[in-house]
Amino acid sequence: MTRIALISPVDGSVCAERAALPLVAAQDAVARARRAGRVVCAAAGEAHRNGDGSD
Numbered sequence: 001m002t003r004i005a006l007i008s009p010v011d012g013s014v015c016a017e018r019a020a021l022p023l024v025a026a027q028d029a030v031a032r033a034r035r036a037g038r039v040v041c042a043a044a045g046e047a048h049r050n051g052d053g054s055d
Contacts, residue, residue: 002020007013021029 003017004020005014006016008015020026
């Protein structure tokens, strides 16, 4: 499986490393994030329209 490494820009050392997600799992994570983003944006828009100052 493919590994993803986080490389320090300071000294080039590997700071963190993990296995990459399988394609289907990555697509599912993106879909969940998009749905959550729409919910947050809708809630923020509603709060703004109501003038409650929570934006």
